Amino acid sequence: MTWESFLPVAIVLSSMIPGLIIFWIPEKQSQWRTGVNLLGAVVKLVFIAIVMAGVWRGDTEYEARLSLLPDLDLVLRADGLGLLFVVLSGTLWLVTTIYAIGYLEHSHSRSRFFAFFSLCVSATMGIALAGNLFTFLIFYELLTICTYPLVIHNGTDEAMGGGRTYLAYTLTGGVALLVGVVWLSVIAGPVEFTDGGALGHVEGHVTALTVIFALFMIGTGVKAAIFPMHGWLPRAMVAPAPVSALLHAVAVVKAGAFGVSRIVIDVYGVDLAQSLNLLLPLLIAACTTVIVGSVLAVFQDDLKRRLAYSTVSQVSYVVMGVAIFGPIGAAGGLLHLVHQGVMKITLFFGAGAFAETLGVKKVSQMNGIGSRMPWTMAAFTVGALGMIGVPPVAGFISKWYLGTGAIAADVDWVVLVLLGSSLLNAIYFLPILYRAWFLPQIDEWPHEEPGPANWMLVAPPVVTAVAALLLGVFASADFSLLSWVELIIEREYMP
Amino acid sequence: MILESEIWLALVVLLPLAGAILTFMAPRYAPQIGTVSGVIVFGAVVALTLAVVESDATRLTVGGWGAPLGIDLVADGLSTLMLLMTAVVGLAITAYAVGYFGESSAHKRAYFWPLWLFLWASMNALFLSGDVFNLYVTLELLSLAAVALTALVGQPAAVQAAMRYMLVGLAGSLMYLMGVAFLYAEIGVLDIMALASVSEATPPVFVSAALITAGLMMKTALFPLHFWLPPAHANAAAPVSALLSALVVKGSFYILLRLWLTVFAPLGDTFAPYVLSALGIGAIIWGSIQALRQPSIKLLVAYSTVAQLGYLFLLIPLLMDDGADRQAVLSGIVYFMIAHAMAKSAAFLSAGNILHALGNDRITSIIGMSRKMPLTITAFALAGISLVALPPSAGFIAKWLLLNEAIDGGQWLLVVVIIAGGLLAAGYVMRVVGPAFRQVADDQLAVANPVVPASMAWSALGLAILAIVLGFTGVYLLDVLDIGVVILTGGEA
Numbered sequence: 003m004t005w006e007s008f009l010p011v012a013i014v015l016s017s018m019i020p021g022l023i024i025f026w027i028p029e030k031q032s033q034w035r036t037g038v039n040l041l042g043a044v045v046k047l048v049f050i051a052i053v054m055a056g057v058w059r060g061d062t063e064y065e066a067r068l069s070l071l072p073d074l075d076l077v078l079r080a081d082g083l084g085l086l087f088v089v090l091s092g093t094l095w096l097v098t099t100i101y102a103i104g105y106l107e108h109s110h111s112r113s114r115f116f117a118f119f120s121l122c123v124s125a126t127m128g129i130a131l132a133g134n135l136f137t138f139l140i141f142y143e144l145l146t147i148c149t150y151p152l153v154i155h156n157g158t159d160e161a162m163g164g165g166r167t168y169l170a171y172t173l174t175g176g177v178a179l180l181v182g183v184v185w186l187s188v189i190a191g192p193v194e195f196t197d198g199g200a201l202g203h204v205e206g207h208v209t210a211l212t213v214i215f216a217l218f219m220i221g222t223g224v225k226a227a228i229f230p231m232h233g234w235l236p237r238a239m240v241a242p243a244p245v246s247a248l249l250h251a252v253a254v255v256k257a258g259a260f261g262v263s264r265i266v267i268d269v270y271g272v273d274l275a276q277s278l279n280l281l282l283p284l285l286i287a288a289c290t291t292v293i294v295g296s297v298l299a300v301f302q303d304d305l306k307r308r309l310a311y312s313t314v315s316q317v318s319y320v321v322m323g324v325a326i327f328g329p330i331g332a333a334g335g336l337l338h339l340v341h342q343g344v345m346k347i348t349l350f351f352g353a354g355a356f357a358e359t360l361g362v363k364k365v366s367q368m369n370g371i372g373s374r375m376p377w378t379m380a381a382f383t384v385g386a387l388g389m390i391g392v393p394p395v396a397g398f399i400s401k402w403y404l405g406t407g408a409i410a411a412d413v414d415w416v417v418l419v420l421l422g423s424s425l426l427n428a429i430y431f432l433p434i435l436y437r438a439w440f441l442p443q444i445d446e447w448p449h450e451e452p453g454p455a456n457w458m459l460v461a462p463p464v465v466t467a468v469a470a471l472l473l474g475v476f477a478s479a480d481f482s483l484l485s486w487v488e489l490i491i492e493r494e495y496m497p
Numbered sequence: 498m499i500l501e502s503e504i505w506l507a508l509v510v511l512l513p514l515a516g517a518i519l520t521f522m523a524p525r526y527a528p529q530i531g532t533v534s535g536v537i538v539f540g541a542v543v544a545l546t547l548a549v550v551e552s553d554a555t556r557l558t559v560g561g562w563g564a565p566l567g568i569d570l571v572a573d574g575l576s577t578l579m580l581l582m583t584a585v586v587g588l589a590i591t592a593y594a595v596g597y598f599g600e601s602s603a604h605k606r607a608y609f610w611p612l613w614l615f616l617w618a619s620m621n622a623l624f625l626s627g628d629v630f631n632l633y634v635t636l637e638l639l640s641l642a643a644v645a646l647t648a649l650v651g652q653p654a655a656v657q658a659a660m661r662y663m664l665v666g667l668a669g670s671l672m673y674l675m676g677v678a679f680l681y682a683e684i685g686v687l688d689i690m691a692l693a694s695v696s697e698a699t700p701p702v703f704v705s706a707a708l709i710t711a712g713l714m715m716k717t718a719l720f721p722l723h724f725w726l727p728p729a730h731a732n733a734a735a736p737v738s739a740l741l742s743a744l745v746v747k748g749s750f751y752i753l754l755r756l757w758l759t760v761f762a763p764l765g766d767t768f769a770p771y772v773l774s775a776l777g778i779g780a781i782i783w784g785s786i787q788a789l790r791q792p793s794i795k796l797l798v799a800y801s802t803v804a805q806l807g808y809l810f811l812l813i814p815l816l817m818d819d820g821a822d823r824q825a826v827l828s829g830i831v832y833f834m835i836a837h838a839m840a841k842s843a844a845f846l847s848a849g850n851i852l853h854a855l856g857n858d859r860i861t862s863i864i865g866m867s868r869k870m871p872l873t874i875t876a877f878a879l880a881g882i883s884l885v886a887l888p889p890s891a892g893f894i895a896k897w898l899l900l901n902e903a904i905d906g907g908q909w910l911l912v913v914v915i916i917a918g919g920l921l922a923a924g925y926v927m928r929v930v931g932p933a934f935r936q937v938a939d940d941q942l943a944v945a946n947p948v949v950p951a952s953m954a955w956s957a958l959g960l961a962i963l964a965i966v967l968g969f970t971g972v973y974l975l976d977v978l979d980i981g982v983v984i985l986t987g988g989e990a
Binding site (some may be wrong): 068069070071072074076110111114139140143144146147151154156157158162165166169173174176177180181184185187188 | 865867868882885887888889893894897898900901904905912916919920923927931934935936937968969971972975
């Protein structure tokens with residue numbers, strides 16, 4: 003195994019090995035657990051940086067291959083699109099780990115929690131780096147399995163119920179994906195992800211390809227919470243805040259959206275998908291989800307549930323971008339993959355901090371919270387404004403690209419969806435900001451912890467909020483996210 | 498090789514037999530002798546595997562007589578994989594039994610070790626038999642040992658279940674023997690390959706196939722002849738349950754598979770394969786639904802076996818279809834047998850741990866136990882992943898192979914059944930794993946400090962980890978399966 007082929011494996015293993023070690027660390031040895039965890043997170047970032055440099059130069063092939071069956075390989079390969087997701091999850095993992103250490107200070111079964119958390123991150127890395135559908139499927143299912151113990155971490159009836167719903171949805175989606183993958187490999191042989199599409203050699207099979215596409219969209223759509231397959235996400239909010247933040251705002255739902263992108267761009271290829279008339283239904287599903295999610299969010303009083311419906315809506319922007327036939331829209335979608343992650347994790351960090359420090363879980367309890375927890379609320383505000391699409395926060399950039407992409411692709415009505423959704427975002431976020439900053443506190447806080455909030459709960463949202471701002475302000479700088487996305491689009495759409 | 502490769506064929510049968518005799522003569526040292534025998538037999542099987550890989554199938558004539566009169570031991574890729582599967586599970590069960598039958602159960606221990614090693618010997622002999630009469634003898638020995646082991650715990654329920662098991666086993670063996678008689682009367686030889694070379698789709702061969710298949714179906718507990726299995730497997734001692742469910746039923750299925758690939762190949766285009774497939778569907782649906790309803794873990798796992806055995810029969814029509822990739826179908830079926838052996842033995846051993854530690858195996862007792870017995874719950878969960886066929890696991894690879902062939906053959910009903918079976922399996926596995934994760938105060942636990950001996954916890958976990966690891970070794974195992982396995986085509990063969 004050469005150094006280059008080892009790196010993608012190392013990116014996956016740098017969280018898997020710590021995870022497997024953490025299982026064995028006794029509950030009370032929290033320094034050891036923290037040490038192993040942070041070491042893994044930092045080492046992972048180093049590996050990611052090395053690989054990114056190589057992919058940017060475009061002169062190195064990072065690929066590892068293991069044969070599982072004749073004609074069936076487990077392939078890990080680093081490319082632009084995959085790295086986008088890797089960087090997002092890898093960086094946010096480090097931030098979330100710090101947050102989680104603070105958040106779970108008094109919780110039970112912390113070793114189990116952090117171990118499965120690391121395994122989830124490994125599964126996400128595997129999804130991002132998967133070089134073919136088979137590998138994608140394996141890590142996709144692994145993610146399902148490893149997330150379950152986190153959803154039910156609290157072990158209450160409500161948590162168990164949320165976990166059951168979660169498994170029912172995701173396992174059903176998983177088998178749809180499985181059938182699709184097997185069927186496609188019967189028709190087309192082993193399907194490697196290829197820039198511009200991997201099915202060029204397939205003649206005919208129009209019906210089969212259409213059905214398989216539908217199966218794929220069900221399989222990935224469940225995790226991406228596309229309407230009407232979104233029901234698990236709000237219920238999964240019973241999980242501890244770090245899980246909601248990293249997994250249910252970033253890793254799991256993005257694994258679905260990322261899967262949609264992979265399948266449209268690197269399996270079917272946009273041209274084939276367009277000629278089979280697959281993109282328009284996908285676009286309609288995405289737009290429906292954007293609107294429905296936002297509308298439902300307006301009616302939630304529970305803060306985390308409101309954020310969850312907001313996630314349902316926002317993740318579909320990514321799908322929307324890919325479904326718009328054209329490079330600009332796709333760029334918008336991929337940008338939003340990162341932007342939404344950074345902004346939404348900020349909001350969830352904030353929600354978790356409010357609940358942990360003051361016991362505030364409902365929007366109606368948030369009056370005056372801005373003066374009690376100014377840093378956290380400031381970060382929350384940046385995230386919320388970004389979601390609405392206020393410049394210069396990152397969310398504005400992605401919505402801009404989506405809008406111009408839609409006009410370029412002659413689907414002007416999508417702009418209306420974007421505007422409507424932004425309006426709805428404002429309707430469900432601005433009242434929170436108003437309450438927090440301008441209304442006086444009504445009552446005592448429900449469960450106020452004495453003293454200032456734990457810095458481990460305050461620093462992470464501030465960091466991610468600043469990141470969301472910087473991503474917006476420096477969008478057109480060299481080596482920015484935007485230039486990386488342009489690199490991807492250049493390689494994928496004009497191979 | 499130090500020894501000639503054929504020697505290993507005899508040794509893998511003789512060594513466990515020797516162990517059985519020794520443990521019988523020196524019951525006081527049975528665990529020690531048994532452990533040493535287990536390791537030696539395992540080593541011999543590994544040596545045989547290497548010999549088979551090196552020499553491309555191996556044949557040994559015992560007593561110098563040879564076919565058509567004498568006893569032939571034959572090892573091809575299929576037999577070798579079955580021997581390996583038995584050896585791996587056998588070794589783990591041996592380790593488990595050392596902890597399970599401690600000083601307190603000395604008299605059960607005195608019976609367990611000879612019976613278990615005897616069963617292992619007959620199992621190995623079965624997989625190596627080259628003629629249909631020897632298959633009968635080994636099958637009968639296997640059943641007798643299995644029945645005696647089932648009755649070992651001595652409780653009325655177990656004895657009753659063992660009795661029923663014995664009657665079914667005898668009926669099955671008799672039908673098999675009658676089938677063999679028909680074959681012998683029609684063709685006049687017993688050697689499988691000799692039979693296969695002249696076998697045609699004549700009425701006597703058809704009757705023989707019907708009798709033999711029905712007899713073996715009873716022994717394999719194919720729906721709706723599965724009624725004896727759940728009580729027998731659920732009431733036996735934990736290591737016995739594991740070997741009954743993981744190995745013994747595979748013995749009779751192996752014969753079925755072997756004969757349909759060769760002697761009965763000319764009947765491939767009759768309706769018979771479809772009947773087996775339809776019963777397989779019934780087994781998956783019925784077994785899974787029953788598993789979803791059982792109040793105790795061991796019964797749940799036993800019904801899971803009923804369901805999982807259905808998968809072995811599901812693709813028989815494609816296995817007999819000259820238009821399909823029959824080697825690939827066989828690969829899927831064999832991989833499924835191996836995957837199920839690992840996962841199911843792990844599941845039964847962990848169920849045994851739960852029963853041992855909590856005093857009962859009711860699903861309600863397991864609430865909150867993931868903190869108290871993490872190794873056991875992990876073992877059950879990992880085994881469950883393979884049973885549900887989630888990746889990465891041996892069960893997933895097996896199901897991938899089966900799905901691939903089902904889709905390739907356009908058998909959409911089977912695709913639906915395979916998928917539905919997986920989801921149902923997820924349902925019954927979660928019935929155990931879910932409650933274990935529940936968070937309750939210590940005083941609400943069924944037992945505050947459950948104790949599981951390390952050897953028991955680790956042998957269950959070891960098998961479960963193997964069920965996962967075998968998800969990565971498909972290429973090697975299927976290479977072995979390619980060695981010398983004869984698959985005859987129907988009709989003009």
